Amino acid sequence: MTLITRVYLENSITIDGPTGVLNGSDVAATAIEAYKCNVYCQDSQGVIREYAHSHGLWTATISSTFRAKMFSPLAAVNFNGGKEIRVYCVSEDDYLEEWCYSSGLNGWSPGYLTKSKFRVDANTKLAAVCWLDNGQPNIRVYAQEPCSNQIQEYVNGNPWKKGAVLPAAHTGTGLASICWLNDGIHIRVYYQAPDMTLREYCCDGGWFAGEFRTEGMPPCTSIAAAGWFNSISRLRVYCQDARKNIVAHKSDDGWKSDGIIIGPLRCKRFSAAIEWNTQGELRLYYQGDDNRIYEHCKSGDNAWLKGFSFGS
Known part of the structure; x- marks a missing residue:
């Protein structure tokens, strides 16, 4: 994999890839450790591009990684300190695909999920979580089923298998998922219900409807989420509201609205x-009206600040 490097100098610096970001590209991100993460989007040729941050230094792929159908949904996870990365997308014939990067090997290769041939709804988005159990990765991918609009869980293995069936959602719903470990694994999936409200579905050993619920949102609003455990579970959900702003919701022991982060933006600006x-x-990545991918940063209770932008 060939990389082009730029050094972090100030928040206004931009990092350009080889081609423009697709207008309407999905955006995926995965946190590797403190001050280290990868961001993925699709370029105008259908190639998935990687932007990687490590302690103030950004790199951007200029060689091809892999292709997906145009406007493919994206999700990403990593494990073993970022030595293993998995990116999930959808093929031109609407099959789930997994692309794997392993440190020490050259480039990206298709994973077992690709070989499993699971067909998903043509309009689905994707979400994924990963945790380690005795050193072994447990990965869950979420997508909408064809026709039923139900959210299906997919469980890693060779071969992959279908797991829990979650509620039916609005067709083409945004999807986001998070997990944390505290006396077992806890999973949260966020989606848009048929009544246009955003909802939460939870797994704490078994699946159940969560407390998070918003007012009605625009159809197919982007949904992003982050969560962690620090004395209590701390959950954050971001979406584009009816006024086209990206707004925040937070739970540190009960859900509440947490204000506007950025906007207004055109519809179908994914994050x-x-x-x-x-x-x-916290880091939020989203596509701006000029099609670039933008970063907004938040430390604790401080205000959101503008970070980098990617893609020409």
Whole structure:
């Protein structure tokens, strides 16, 4: 994989990839450790591009990684300190695909999920979580089923298998998922219900409807989420509201609205969120009206600040 490097100098610096970001590209992000993350989007040729941050230094792929169908949904996870990365997308014939990067090997290769041939709804978005159990990765991917609009869980393995069936959602719903470990694994999935409200579905050993619920939102609003455990579970959800602003919702022991982050933006500006040290270091990545991918940063209770922008 060939990389182009730019050094972090100031928040206004921009990092350009080889081609423009697709207008309407999905955005995925995965936190590797404190001050280290990867961001993925699709370029105008259908290639998935990677932007990687490590302690103030950004790199951007200029060689091809892999292709997906145009306007493919994206999700990403990593494990083993970022030595293993998995990116999830959808093929031109609407099959789930997994692309794997392993440190020490050259480039990206298709994973077991690709070989499993699970067809998903043509309008689905994707979400994914990963945690380690005795050193072994447990990955869950969420997508909408064809026709039924139900959210299906997919469980990693060789072969992958279908897991829990979650509620039916609005067709083409945004999807976001988070997990944390505290006396077992806890998973949260966020989606838009048929009545246009945003909802939460929870797994704490078994699945149940969560407390999070918003007013009605625009159809297919982008949904991003971040969560971590620090004495209590701390959950954040971001979406684009009816006024086209990206707004925040937070729970540190009960849900409440947390204000506007950025906007207004055109519709179908997709976003992704991460937290990377369980101290409230948040990063939100989204596509702006000029099609670039923008970063907004928040540390603890401080205000949101503008970070980098990617893509020409």
